[in-house]
Amino acid sequence: MSDDGQLLPLFPLHSVLVPGAALGLRVFEPRYLDLVRDCGRSGGTFGICLILDGEESGAPASPAAYGTEALIEDFDRDADGLLSLRVRGARRFRVHSTRVRDNGLVVAGIAWQDEDPRVRLLPEHALLAELLRRILEHAGAAVSGVPKARFDDAGWVGWRLAELLPLEHAQRQALLQEADPHRRLQQLLEFVS
Known part of the structure; x- marks a missing residue:
C-alpha cells in the first residue's frame, strides 16, 4: 500500500461501487455540485463509499471503511434539469479518518489499496x-x-x-x-x- 494520508472527497451512497463497474449518479445537492465542478477543473477524482449510518442527502452520512475511486466518464442534464453523471470504479481505498467541510462534504484521509495481481482462475x-x-x-x-x-x-x-x-x-x-x-x-x- 502507498500514498498514506491522501485526502479524497467522498460521495457516500446506499450502493457499493467496485473496480471497473459503471454507476449512474444524479447530482443536485450544492456540496456534490461543487465536488463535480472541482473535479472538472483539477482533473481530480472522488470516492464512493457505502453509507453505514445516515442518508444520501441532508446531514453528512457515515461512510464504510473501504470505498472505490470514481472516475467521471460522462455527464449530462436529465429531463428534470439535474446533473447526471456516469462514473467508473477505479482504485480501492481504505478510509482512516474523515472530516466534514463547512458545506457538508465529507473528506477522507485514505490509503490506496494494492491492485489485484493478475492471477489465473483456480x-x-x-x-x-x-x-x-x-x-x-x-x-x-x-x-x-x-x-x-x-x-x-x-x-x-x-x-x-x-x-x-x-x-x-x-x-x-x-x-x-x-x-x-x-x-x-x-x-x-x-x-x-
Missing part, C-alpha cells in the same frame, strides 16, 4: 467464469463499457460478478474489502450457492 472457480460468460451473453449491449473480457483472470472475473450479480450491499462491501482475488471468488461461490 479450477474450483471455473463455474464462476462460466456463469459470468452467460450473464454477459444474455445482457448483450445492456452492459456497455465492460472492460475487455479476461475469463482466466481471477480478479477480473470476481469484480465483474460483484458488479453484475444481484447481491446485497453488505455482500458487495465484503467483496470490496477482500484483497485476495481467490478468496473473493470463494465468497462469491458461497453467495451464489
Whole structure:
C-alpha cells in the first residue's frame, strides 16, 4: 500500500461501487455540485463509499471503511434539469479518518489499496467464469463499457460478478474489502450457492 494520508472527497451512497463497474449518479445537492465542478477543473477524482449510518442527502452520512475511486466518464442534464453523471470504479481505498467541510462534504484521509495481481482462475472457480460468460451473453449491449473480457483472470472475473450479480450491499462491501482475488471468488461461490 502507498500514498498514506491522501485526502479524497467522498460521495457516500446506499450502493457499493467496485473496480471497473459503471454507476449512474444524479447530482443536485450544492456540496456534490461543487465536488463535480472541482473535479472538472483539477482533473481530480472522488470516492464512493457505502453509507453505514445516515442518508444520501441532508446531514453528512457515515461512510464504510473501504470505498472505490470514481472516475467521471460522462455527464449530462436529465429531463428534470439535474446533473447526471456516469462514473467508473477505479482504485480501492481504505478510509482512516474523515472530516466534514463547512458545506457538508465529507473528506477522507485514505490509503490506496494494492491492485489485484493478475492471477489465473483456480479450477474450483471455473463455474464462476462460466456463469459470468452467460450473464454477459444474455445482457448483450445492456452492459456497455465492460472492460475487455479476461475469463482466466481471477480478479477480473470476481469484480465483474460483484458488479453484475444481484447481491446485497453488505455482500458487495465484503467483496470490496477482500484483497485476495481467490478468496473473493470463494465468497462469491458461497453467495451464489
